[in-house]
Amino acid sequence: MSDFEENVSHLGEFELIEKIKEMIGKPGRGELWSGDDAAVVHAPEGNLLLTIDTVVEGVDFDLDYATGEEVGWKALAVNVSDVAAMGGRPVHAVASLSVPPATRTGTALGIGRGLATAADRWGVSLVGGDVSRSSEISVTVAVTGRCERPVTRDGASPGDAICVTGTLGGAAGGLAALRAGRGRDFPDLRSRQLLPEARAHEGIEIARSGAHSMIDVSDGLAADLGHLLREGLGCSVHPNRLPIDPSLVTAAPELGLDPLTTAIVGGEDFELLFCMEPDRTGALGAELTAGMTVIGEVTEGHAAIGGRSLHEWKEMSWDHLRSR
Amino acid sequence: MSDFEENVSHLGEFELIEKIKEMIGKPGRGELWSGDDAAVVHAPEGNLLLTIDTVVEGVDFDLDYATGEEVGWKALAVNVSDVAAMGGRPVHAVASLSVPPATRTGTALGIGRGLATAADRWGVSLVGGDVSRSSEISVTVAVTGRCERPVTRDGASPGDAICVTGTLGGAAGGLAALRAGRGRDFPDLRSRQLLPEARAHEGIEIARSGAHSMIDVSDGLAADLGHLLREGLGCSVHPNRLPIDPSLVTAAPELGLDPLTTAIVGGEDFELLFCMEPDRTGALGAELTAGMTVIGEVTEGHAAIGGRSLHEWKEMSWDHLRSR
Numbered sequence: 001m002s003d004f005e006e007n008v009s010h011l012g013e014f015e016l017i018e019k020i021k022e023m024i025g026k027p028g029r030g031e032l033w034s035g036d037d038a039a040v041v042h043a044p045e046g047n048l049l050l051t052i053d054t055v056v057e058g059v060d061f062d063l064d065y066a067t068g069e070e071v072g073w074k075a076l077a078v079n080v081s082d083v084a085a086m087g088g089r090p091v092h093a094v095a096s097l098s099v100p101p102a103t104r105t106g107t108a109l110g111i112g113r114g115l116a117t118a119a120d121r122w123g124v125s126l127v128g129g130d131v132s133r134s135s136e137i138s139v140t141v142a143v144t145g146r147c148e149r150p151v152t153r154d155g156a157s158p159g160d161a162i163c164v165t166g167t168l169g170g171a172a173g174g175l176a177a178l179r180a181g182r183g184r185d186f187p188d189l190r191s192r193q194l195l196p197e198a199r200a201h202e203g204i205e206i207a208r209s210g211a212h213s214m215i216d217v218s219d220g221l222a223a224d225l226g227h228l229l230r231e232g233l234g235c236s237v238h239p240n241r242l243p244i245d246p247s248l249v250t251a252a253p254e255l256g257l258d259p260l261t262t263a264i265v266g267g268e269d270f271e272l273l274f275c276m277e278p279d280r281t282g283a284l285g286a287e288l289t290a291g292m293t294v295i296g297e298v299t300e301g302h303a304a305i306g307g308r309s310l311h312e313w314k315e316m317s318w319d320h321l322r323s324r
Numbered sequence: 325m326s327d328f329e330e331n332v333s334h335l336g337e338f339e340l341i342e343k344i345k346e347m348i349g350k351p352g353r354g355e356l357w358s359g360d361d362a363a364v365v366h367a368p369e370g371n372l373l374l375t376i377d378t379v380v381e382g383v384d385f386d387l388d389y390a391t392g393e394e395v396g397w398k399a400l401a402v403n404v405s406d407v408a409a410m411g412g413r414p415v416h417a418v419a420s421l422s423v424p425p426a427t428r429t430g431t432a433l434g435i436g437r438g439l440a441t442a443a444d445r446w447g448v449s450l451v452g453g454d455v456s457r458s459s460e461i462s463v464t465v466a467v468t469g470r471c472e473r474p475v476t477r478d479g480a481s482p483g484d485a486i487c488v489t490g491t492l493g494g495a496a497g498g499l500a501a502l503r504a505g506r507g508r509d510f511p512d513l514r515s516r517q518l519l520p521e522a523r524a525h526e527g528i529e530i531a532r533s534g535a536h537s538m539i540d541v542s543d544g545l546a547a548d549l550g551h552l553l554r555e556g557l558g559c560s561v562h563p564n565r566l567p568i569d570p571s572l573v574t575a576a577p578e579l580g581l582d583p584l585t586t587a588i589v590g591g592e593d594f595e596l597l598f599c600m601e602p603d604r605t606g607a608l609g610a611e612l613t614a615g616m617t618v619i620g621e622v623t624e625g626h627a628a629i630g631g632r633s634l635h636e637w638k639e640m641s642w643d644h645l646r647s648r
Contacts, residue, residue: 030371032476037409037540038375038467040474043367047354050451051362052418052466056458085361094376096464127374134380136459140420142376142466143362150364152356215361 008108009101013131016105020097020112024119024126031127039127044091044146051082051145057137061194065178068110069117070194071139076118076126078218079143080198081270085216087207088147090124090200095141098134111139122200147207153227155213156275160298162228162235163281165202165271166290168221169259170245172266176255186255188247196270202288206274209284214274220267222305222313228275229303229310237296239264239306264305265316332432333425337455340429344421344436348443348450355451363451368415368470375406375469381461385518389502392434393441394518395463400442400450402542403467404522405594409540411531412471414448414524419465422458435463446524471531477551479537480599484622486552486559487605489526489595490614492545493583494569496590500579510579512571520594526612530598533608538598544591546629546637552599553627553634561620563588563630588629589640 008016017034027033032040055061055075063071076093083090095115099108119126124143174193177183183190199216206214215224221242229235244263252259275298276284285292296305303310332340341358351357356364379385379399387395400417407414419439423432443450448467498517501507507514523540530538539548545566553559568587576583599622600608609616620629627634 032474036474036476037406037538038373038412038469040410040471041372041374043370043372043470046367048365048367048372048416048468049362050365050416050418050466050468052420052452052464053454054420054422054456054458054462054464056422056456058459059457082361086364088362092372092374094374094466096376096378096466098378098380098462128376130377132378132380132462133383134378134460134462135382138378138422138456138458138462140376140378140464140466142374142418142420142464144372144374144468145362146367147364150356150360152360 006105007101008099008103008105011105016108016131019109023112023116033127034129039094041092041127047147047150049083049086049088049145049147051079052140052142053078054138054140063107065183066194068107069114072111072114073118073195075139075141076115077196077198079141080122080124080200081216083143083145084198084200084203085214085272086147087149087151087203087214088145089204090122090143090145092144093119093124093126093141095126095129095139097129098132098138100135101133103137122198149207151207151211151214153213153215154230156228156233156298157212158233158298158300160212160275161278161281161294162237162275162296162298163292163294164243164273165199165288165292167243167245168269168271169248169263169266171196171268172262173245173248173251173255173257176257177251180255186247186251189251192245193268196268198270199272199290202272202290205287206272206284209276209280211274211276214272217269217271217273218267220265222264222310224273226303226310226314228273234299234301234303235296236299237305241293241295243293264313330429331425332423332427332429335429340432341455343433347436347440357451358453363418365416365451371471371474373407373410373412373469373471375403376464376466377402378462378464387431389507390518392431393438396435396438397442397519399463399465400439401520401522403465404446404448404524405540407467407469408522408524408527409538409596410471411473411475411527411538412469413528414446414467414469416468417443417448417450417465419450419453419463421453422456422462424459425457427461446522473531475531475535475538477537477539478554480552480557480622481536482557482622482624484536484599485602485605485618486561486599486620486622487616487618488567488597489523489612489616491567491569492593492595493572493587493590495520495592496586497569497572497575497579497581500581501575504579510571510575513575516569517592520592522594523596523614526596526614529611530596530608533600533604535598535600538596541593541595541597542591544589546588546634548597550627550634550638552597556624558623558625558627559620560623561629565617565619567617588637
């Protein structure tokens with residue numbers, strides 16, 4: 001039987017773990033990865049970053065349009081993005097995979113392969129994990145990182161330039177395309193949604209440049225910008241400066257989307273949003289492979305993007321739990 | 325509305341996280357816990373242990389008989405047990421909670437409280453987490469630990485004494501009682517199942533005593549003992565020496581259980597099973613609060629408990645994924 005004919009109940013928990021273990025790398029000297037009660041690794045020196053995130057079938061992904069590989073990749077990427085948003089370098093990952101017994105073996109192994117591929121992409125050691133039974137597929141990944149100077153969400157001051165890497169709105173555009181059954185027609189948007197690129201290298205460069213505060217754009221620009229503005233701070237962001245994903249601009253009419261709203265409210269772009277002294281933005285921009293755009297400035301007034309307050313924009317955005 | 329009347333969809337993701345954050349401790353100097361993209365903590369010196377485990381509603385717990393607090397406690401305890409089984413001290417935890425929107429707020433907050441209580445019990449800093457939407461409740465916890473000398477699963481030699489802390493079979497007895505709707509009649513067994521005690525202190529003492537190999541009893545004695553015997557090794561375990569949980573012995577007739585089989589095959593006791601030089605067991609036994617029992621020895625022959633091979637016993641045990 002091929003991996004695609006059988007399901008994980010035929011394979012069994014231990015064999016599934018064995019097969020996934022074959023996909024991951026080899027431990028360093030004195031280290032012990034998967035196969036014991038806990039992994040043993042060398043502790044990073046100085047600050048240790050820790051983050052954890054779960055992706056759930058039917059909420060964060062849908063196997064009608066995502067492969068197992070893509071699910072695994074994204075589960076790891078979102079954690080790497082969190083480490084990048086602190087200005088850190090991701091070091092280790094552990095993963096917990098929950099699958100219904102009727103899950104195709106090929107899907108479960110695909111998730112393992114996606115985790116391993118993404119780990120390799122960002123130089124992360126995938127050192128261990130766990131498989132459980134469940135009624136829906138979910139993948140939880142915890143990542144460690146190291147950093148010299150953590151860049152937190154607090155720290156912005158009036159007059160700071162507000163900057164963002166890369167482009168916005170592509171991931172939400174991709175989700176809209178996939179939900180409309182048109183993922184193949186818009187491969188760039190599809191990739192933005194299913195195979196996000198965490199800005200690992202950029203996060204380190206931004207921290208080195210002395211940025212005052214940073215977050216990754218997971219809940220959408222309006223929501224995440226709000227997290228960078230402590231009480232008493234506002235912002236002035238210019239809609240015509242927003243780096244809207246060019247593929248989204250092209251696809252928007254066919255997908256029935258407003259590109260600007262999608263770029264402001266759509267989540268999961270995993271770009272880095274940060275505040276820094278305006279006169280240092282030019283030098284930094286030249287360093288960042290993903291590019292960066294100054295989209296506005298921190299003020300002492302209202303928090304607004306164009307004519308709408310952040311609050312008004314956020315009301316359009318997505319709270320995982322709130323009923324609508 | 326009280327926490328028990330409303331559900332998490334009324335509360336929303338961010339407010340749920342805020343309420344859980346209030347339950348956890350305060351960061352050390354230079355540390356930053358929950359509330360940013362990743363937690364920033366001081367790295368333990370030397371070896372870093374990493375482990376992750378998920379508990380899933382309907383598989384690992386059932387809210388018909390477990391409270392949210394008990395679910396949270398167990399989700400953390402099973403990870404502390406993994407660190408203990410390496411001879412390590414647990415240091416940090418991060419948790420990811422997935423809940424359906426219709427989950428009662430009291431249940432979700434109870435899980436948070438259980439995580440925080442268990443963290444406090446074992447001196448673990450619960451430094452961050454994440455809340456997701458799902459169609460069944462699951463809790464994933466990742467724990468870091470430190471240890472001087474990791475005690476792995478390999479390392480047993482012929483002639484080693486096989487030892488186990490505490491007692492066996494109580495957790496499986498508790499599960500049987502709960503499933504029969506008789507948890508209240510057997511409170512000790514109920515506790516063994518729902519509020520397991522990870523042997524954190526004992527694990528460190530066992531490592532210091534020079535034990536050759538160690539594992540925690542999560543899948544059952546027969547299965548976990550198998551993990552300590554590399555190719556070419558066997559064991560001789562004496563059924564009449566097994567430290568069967570006295571509450572199980574009392575309850576067994578009413579619950580329709582065979583105490584010996586339950587002690588050998590039942591899982592989730594989270595006792596520590598280890599191999600060491602026979603002449604050092606006496607001194608160690610005097611040190612361990614949970615007590616310990618020498619149950620047999622490592623041989624070069626067959627692997628057996630009483631008249632049955634480990635394989636025969638294991639066939640009775642529980643593979644999370646295999647259909648039955």
